[in-house]
Amino acid sequence: MKYSVKELSLPISKQRWKHIWNGFLSDKLAVLSLMIFIFYCVVALAAPLIAPFDPYDPQFMDLMNSEIAPYWISGDERFLLGTDAQGRDLLSTILYGTRLSLSIGLLAVVIQASLGICIGLTAGYVGGRLDNFFMRCADIQLSFSTMMIAIVFLAIFQTLFGSEYYQQLAMIMIILVIGLAEWPLFARTIRASVLAEKQKEYVDAARIMGIGPMRIMFKHILPNTMSPLLVIFTIQIANAIVAEAALSFLGLGMPISEPSLGSLISIGFSYIFSGAWWICIIPSATLILLILVMNLLGDWLRDHLNPKIYKD
Amino acid sequence: MLIFLLRRLFQACVVMAVISIISFIIQDSLGDPVRQMVGQSVSPAKIEEIRQVQGFNDSKFDQYSRYVTGVLKGDFGTSYFYKEPALDVILKKLPATFELAFSAILIIVLVSIPCGIFAAIRPKNILARFLMFSSTIGLSVPIFIVGIFLLYTFSIELQWTPSFGRGDTTLVLGVWETGFLSLDGLSHLILPSLSLAIALLPMFVRLIRSEMLEVLHSEYVKYAWAKGLSPARIYFVHAFKNTMLPIITIGGIQVGTLVAYTILTETIFQWPGMGSLFLDAVNRVDSPLISAYLMVVGAIFVISNTLVDLIYGYINPTVRLASHGL
Numbered sequence: 001m002k003y004s005v006k007e008l009s010l011p012i013s014k015q016r017w018k019h020i021w022n023g024f025l026s027d028k029l030a031v032l033s034l035m036i037f038i039f040y041c042v043v044a045l046a047a048p049l050i051a052p053f054d055p056y057d058p059q060f061m062d063l064m065n066s067e068i069a070p071y072w073i074s075g076d077e078r079f080l081l082g083t084d085a086q087g088r089d090l091l092s093t094i095l096y097g098t099r100l101s102l103s104i105g106l107l108a109v110v111i112q113a114s115l116g117i118c119i120g121l122t123a124g125y126v127g128g129r130l131d132n133f134f135m136r137c138a139d140i141q142l143s144f145s146t147m148m149i150a151i152v153f154l155a156i157f158q159t160l161f162g163s164e165y166y167q168q169l170a171m172i173m174i175i176l177v178i179g180l181a182e183w184p185l186f187a188r189t190i191r192a193s194v195l196a197e198k199q200k201e202y203v204d205a206a207r208i209m210g211i212g213p214m215r216i217m218f219k220h221i222l223p224n225t226m227s228p229l230l231v232i233f234t235i236q237i238a239n240a241i242v243a244e245a246a247l248s249f250l251g252l253g254m255p256i257s258e259p260s261l262g263s264l265i266s267i268g269f270s271y272i273f274s275g276a277w278w279i280c281i282i283p284s285a286t287l288i289l290l291i292l293v294m295n296l297l298g299d300w301l302r303d304h305l306n307p308k309i310y311k312d
Numbered sequence: 313m314l315i316f317l318l319r320r321l322f323q324a325c326v327v328m329a330v331i332s333i334i335s336f337i338i339q340d341s342l343g344d345p346v347r348q349m350v351g352q353s354v355s356p357a358k359i360e361e362i363r364q365v366q367g368f369n370d371s372k373f374d375q376y377s378r379y380v381t382g383v384l385k386g387d388f389g390t391s392y393f394y395k396e397p398a399l400d401v402i403l404k405k406l407p408a409t410f411e412l413a414f415s416a417i418l419i420i421v422l423v424s425i426p427c428g429i430f431a432a433i434r435p436k437n438i439l440a441r442f443l444m445f446s447s448t449i450g451l452s453v454p455i456f457i458v459g460i461f462l463l464y465t466f467s468i469e470l471q472w473t474p475s476f477g478r479g480d481t482t483l484v485l486g487v488w489e490t491g492f493l494s495l496d497g498l499s500h501l502i503l504p505s506l507s508l509a510i511a512l513l514p515m516f517v518r519l520i521r522s523e524m525l526e527v528l529h530s531e532y533v534k535y536a537w538a539k540g541l542s543p544a545r546i547y548f549v550h551a552f553k554n555t556m557l558p559i560i561t562i563g564g565i566q567v568g569t570l571v572a573y574t575i576l577t578e579t580i581f582q583w584p585g586m587g588s589l590f591l592d593a594v595n596r597v598d599s600p601l602i603s604a605y606l607m608v609v610g611a612i613f614v615i616s617n618t619l620v621d622l623i624y625g626y627i628n629p630t631v632r633l634a635s636h637g638l
Contacts, residue, residue, distance in 0.1 A: 140323070140327060147568075155591070155594040156338055156602070159602070160341065246456060269580070288454075292448070295451055
C-alpha cells in the first residue's frame with residue numbers, strides 16, 4: 001500500500017512554526033531586533049559594494065587625512081564618520097570590520113555546533129562509558145572559561161610563530177580556538193534531548209525496521225532536538241563575537257591592517273587620550289548594538305521555544 | 313564524603329598534570345635556553361657540550377620529570393627579562409590582581425544578591441523591570457568597552473579618579489603590598505574593580521532572579537506560607553538558601569572568567585598585576601614566565617573549583633552519594 005507524502009506528514013510542526021512566527025510578529029522589540037540584525041548582515045555582506053573606500057588598500061591611507069572628526073563636527077564630506085589614526089575612512093573600516101566580526105562569530109559557532117552535535121548525539125545515543133568519558137571532558141572544559149583558554153592558547157601561538165606570521169593566521173586561529181573551546185554547551189544540551197527522545201516509540205520503530213544507528217541519530221533524533229539548538233546558536237554567535245573582540249583588543253586577534261571591530265576599538269583606545277574619541281566610540285557602539293540585538297533575539301527564542309539548556 | 317573528596321582530588325591532580333605538560337611544552341619549545349645562557353660568540357661544539365651537561369639532550373620524558381620535580385620545589389626557572397626566579401616575579405604581582413578581583417567580587421556580592429532577590433520577589437515592580445532591562449543591556453556590553461567608558465567619563469572628562477596604575481601602596485606583614493590602606497590606593501582601585509564588577513553583575517542578577525523565582529514556586533515555600541511564617545523569613549531564610557546552591561557552582565566556574573577579565577581590565581587601566589605581566593611576557597617571549605603564570609593560574613583554578621565543589625557537597629548532601637560524585 002502506498003501513501004502519498006501529503007497524507008502521511010502531519011502538519012503539526014509546520015503549524016507550530018507558523019504559530020511561533022505570528023507570535024514573533026506581534027512582539028515589536030523582537031521584530032525591531034530582527035530587522036537590525038538583518039540590516040547588519042546585509043551591510044556586512046555588501047561591504048565591498050557600499051563602502052566608499054577600500055580600507056585594505058594602502059592607496060587610501062593618507063596620513064594627511066588622519067584623525068579627521070566625523071562629518072557633523074568637521075564638515076568634511078569625504079569621511080562621514082571621520083578617519084582613524086592612519087587616515088582610513090572610519091565608515092569603510094567599520095563596514096569591513098563588521099563583516100569580519102560576523103563571519104568569525106558564525107564560523108566559530110558552526111565548528112562548536114558540529115562538534116557539539118556529533119559528541120552529544122553519540123554520547124546520548126550510545127551511552128555507557130563513552131557517554132561518561134565525554135561528559136567528564138565537558139565538565140573539565142567548562143570549568144575553564146573560554147576567554148582564559150583562548151587568551152592562553154593564542155598567546156602561545158603568537159610566541160611560537162612570531163607575530164608577523166601569526167597575523168596572517170590570526171583569523172583561522174581565532175575561529176579554531178573559539179570553536180573548539182565551547183562545544184560542551186551544545187553537547188550537553190543535545191545529549192539531554194537525545195536521552196529524552198531515545199525513550200520514544202519512533203526510535204524503537206526505526207531500530208526494528210533495521211535502520212542503522214547513524215541514520216537514526218542524524219535523521220530521526222536530531223530534527224527533534226532543533227529548537228534548543230537554535231537558541232544556543234544565536235546566543236553563542238554573540239558570545240563568539242564578543243570573545244573575538246576582546247582577543248583583538250588584547251592584540252591577540254585580527255591585525256591592524258585588517259581590523260575587526262575589536263581591533264578598531266583597540267586602535268581607538270590608544271587615541272582616546274588625545275581627544276579623538278570617535279575612533280573608539282563609534283566601533284564600540286556598533287559592536288554593542290550588534291550584540292544587544294542578538295541577545296534580544298536569543299532571549300525571545302528561549303522564552304517562546306521554551307527549551308531546556310544544560311550548562312551545568 | 314571521603315570517596316567524593318578523593319575523586320575530586322584525583323580529578324584536580326589530572327587537570328594539574330595536563331597544565332604542567334602544556335607549561336613544559338611552552339618552556340621547551342619557545343626560545344633556546346643555551347643561547348640565553350652563552351650569547352652569540354660560542355662555538356657549536358661548546359654549545360653541544362653545555363647542552364649535554366645541562367641535560368637538554370635527554371629524552372623528553374626525563375626533561376619533563378625534571379621540570380615537575382623543579383616545580384614541586386617551587387623552581388619555575390628564571391625569567392629571561394627580569395633575571396629573577398619566575399615564581400618570585402609572579403608572586404610580587406599577585407597582591408595587585410588579588411585585591412582587584414577581591415573588590416570586584418565584594419561589589420558583585422553586595423549588589424547582585426539584593427537586586428536579584430528584589431527582582432524575584434516583585435517581578436512586576438517598575439524598578440525590577442528596569443533592573444532586568446538594564447541587565448540585558450549590560451550583558452551585551454563587553455568588559456573592555458565598560459572599562460573604556462568608565463575611564464573616558466570619570467578620568468578624562470570629569471577627572472575625578474586617576475586613570476592608571478595602583479597609586480600608593482603600603483607593605484603589610486613584610487610580604488603583601490596593599491592599596492587598601494591609603495586613600496590614593498583606594499581611588500586607583502575604584503574604576504578597575506567597578507568595570508570588572510559591572511561586566512559580571514548582569515549575569516549574576518539574572519541568575520539569582522531566575523533561581524529565586526523557581527524556588528518561590530516550589531512546594532516547600534508554599535507550605536511555609538501556609539504555616540504562616542513571616543515573609544522575611546520565607547524569602548531570606550527558606551528560599552534564599554536553596555537559591556544559593558546553583559549560584560555557588562556557577563560562581564566557581566566564573567573564577568576562570570574573572571581571571572581572563574582581570575587581564576583585560578589590567579590592560580585598560582595599566583594595573584600592575586599578573587595579567588599585564590603575562591601579556592608583557594608574551595610580547596617578550598619570556599617562556600619561563602609564561603609557563604610559570606600558567607601553572608599559578610591553573611593552580612588557582614583547580615583549587616577554587618575543588619573548594620567550590622567541596623562546599624557544594626557540604627551544603628547539598630545528595631552530591632555526596634558516590635554515584636553522583638566526581
